[in-house]
Amino acid sequence: MANNQFQSHDYFQVDDLLSEEHKLIRETARNWVKKEVDPGIEDACQNATFPKHWIKGLAEIGAFGPYIPTAYGGSGLDQISYGIIMQELERGDSGLRSTASVQSSLVMYPIYTFGSEEQRKTYLPKLASGEMMGCFGLTEPDYGSNPSGMITTIKDAGDGKHVILNGAKMWISNAPFADIAVVWAKNESGIIKGILVERGMPGFTTPETHGKWSLRASATGELVFDQVKVPIANILPNVEGLKGPLSCLNSARFGIAWGAIGAAMDCYDSALRYSKERIQFGKPIGGFQLTQKKLAEMLTEITKAQLLTWRLGVLKNENRATPAQISMAKRNNVHMALTVAREARQIHGGMGITGEYPIMRHMMNLESVITYEGTHDIHLLITGMDVTGFNAFN
Numbered sequence: 001m002a003n004n005q006f007q008s009h010d011y012f013q014v015d016d017l018l019s020e021e022h023k024l025i026r027e028t029a030r031n032w033v034k035k036e037v038d039p040g041i042e043d044a045c046q047n048a049t050f051p052k053h054w055i056k057g058l059a060e061i062g063a064f065g066p067y068i069p070t071a072y073g074g075s076g077l078d079q080i081s082y083g084i085i086m087q088e089l090e091r092g093d094s095g096l097r098s099t100a101s102v103q104s105s106l107v108m109y110p111i112y113t114f115g116s117e118e119q120r121k122t123y124l125p126k127l128a129s130g131e132m133m134g135c136f137g138l139t140e141p142d143y144g145s146n147p148s149g150m151i152t153t154i155k156d157a158g159d160g161k162h163v164i165l166n167g168a169k170m171w172i173s174n175a176p177f178a179d180i181a182v183v184w185a186k187n188e189s190g191i192i193k194g195i196l197v198e199r200g201m202p203g204f205t206t207p208e209t210h211g212k213w214s215l216r217a218s219a220t221g222e223l224v225f226d227q228v229k230v231p232i233a234n235i236l237p238n239v240e241g242l243k244g245p246l247s248c249l250n251s252a253r254f255g256i257a258w259g260a261i262g263a264a265m266d267c268y269d270s271a272l273r274y275s276k277e278r279i280q281f282g283k284p285i286g287g288f289q290l291t292q293k294k295l296a297e298m299l300t301e302i303t304k305a306q307l308l309t310w311r312l313g314v315l316k317n318e319n320r321a322t323p324a325q326i327s328m329a330k331r332n333n334v335h336m337a338l339t340v341a342r343e344a345r346q347i348h349g350g351m352g353i354t355g356e357y358p359i360m361r362h363m364m365n366l367e368s369v370i371t372y373e374g375t376h377d378i379h380l381l382i383t384g385m386d387v388t389g390f391n392a393f394n
């Protein structure tokens with residue numbers, strides 16, 4: 001059985017299910033993360049900053065809009081390629097993956113899917129190259145799991161050319177430095193519409209959220225709209241209702257299901273290495289049954305998640321993946337990664353709480369990942385409704 005640091009978690013030879021192109025994409029992303037991110041991630045988290053110079057590298061490895069057609073600046077890749085890139089980014093840090101998945105699934109995806117041709121041409125190439133960064137405003141202070149209640153509004157400005165945007169969004173990834181925001185707001189008929197709001201529009205501010213113990217290398221903020229005059233041409237013309245933002249979430253949740261495996265792999269790799277090196281009671285701690293139980297269960301869960309996600313990728317490539325299947329994968333894999341991180345921390349003993357190992361950082365990050373894009377319990381209720389037909393949300 002191969003047990004070097006890269007192969008040790010491919011226990012069921014899942015690599016055989018990937019194409020040569022998939023493997024090349026993975027290698028490119030992995031090499032970039034190892035060279036550019038790994039040396040600086042601990043400092044970035046300790047200092048709670050998102051290193052902006054990573055944006056160029058993310059664009060170069062194709063992390064912005066991998067599945068957006070090349071005609072719009074994307075890479076024209078399949079869904080499994082997107083998943084693989086998210087996995088490799090999150091092996092580095094969930095905050096890094098967040099930055100890329102917001103840009104791809106929550107900004108480029110809605111502009112590509114629901115935007116006018118002019119909106120696509122104006123924004124997508126710049127978003128793909130990282131010249132422009134975006135964010136996605138759905139959650140509000142009083143409406144998190146229940147976004148249909150949102151109170152942010154757009155109203156006719158009366159000049160035939162603009163709408164007036166009022167309200168506030170909170171917990172918005174990339175907000176502090178984003179050039180544009182895809183914002184979901186209700187029009188005068190109470191119908192949810194998507195609208196593109198640009199930095200610099202008078203009345204639009206993005207205060208940063210400080211004091212997070214999680215996802216510290218990802219910039220989070222609010223979006224505040226005080227009588228913001230936005231051109232009607234910035235409204236996404238081809239969707240209305242909650243299915244607009246929820247469709248974007250399908251794509252982002254799919255990427256997170258892959259990404260979480262990356263974080264779990266990094267924790268497992270570190271724990272396996274440590275268990276072979278750390279001597280207690282005269283032998284490596286990996287020689288004790290209780291440590292082996294932890295490692296064996298970690299690898300079993302990673303393997304199950306890999307197979308689940310690969311199958312979901314095939315279904316998504318064929319346009320057959322249902323939102324409920326994506327919810328199940330997101331819920332399972334993030335919970336799995338969090339459990340793996342907690343077990344890995346135990347294996348590292350006291351060292352597990354330090355920045356010398358990535359464990360505590362992954363564990364704290366995953367506390368956000370298990371909450372955003374639909375909480376663990378919301379995804380359970382989505383599965384529950386899918387199998388019973390009964391809505392238990394309200």
Ligand code: TGC
Pocket residue numbers: 097098099101102136138139144145146147148173241242243244246247249250252323372373374375378382393
């Ligand atoms: P409900 O009545 O069930 O549905 C309303 C309309 O939406 C349609 N729909 C979907 N469409 C596409 N994809 C989905 N997954 C969909 N789920 C529902 C549905 O068919 C209906 O369409 P129509 O045509 O009949 O109008 O809606 P509800 O109000 O009962 O809510 C359902 C619920 C609770 C599942 C949903 O609101 C939900 O998923 N809540 C969780 C909220 C959430 O995930 N927020 C995420 C914010 S963004 C974020 O966290 C980014 S973090 C990014 C990072 O940093 O990486």
Ligand code: FAD
Pocket residue numbers: 102135136137138139143144145146170171172173174215220368371372373374375376377378381392393394
């Ligand atoms: P609440 O909805 O208040 O939930 C609190 C608790 O109640 C949870 O345990 C939940 O599961 C439970 N609960 C709620 N309703 C029910 C129910 N019907 N039945 C049972 N239990 C229920 N949002 C964006 O729009 N864009 C972003 O870029 C973004 N980035 C984020 C980044 C970070 C770091 C974080 C932490 C969040 C981000 N979010 C973003 C917001 C995120 O999507 C919300 O935090 C999440 O949807 C949950 O909403 P809430 O925090 O208001 O919790």
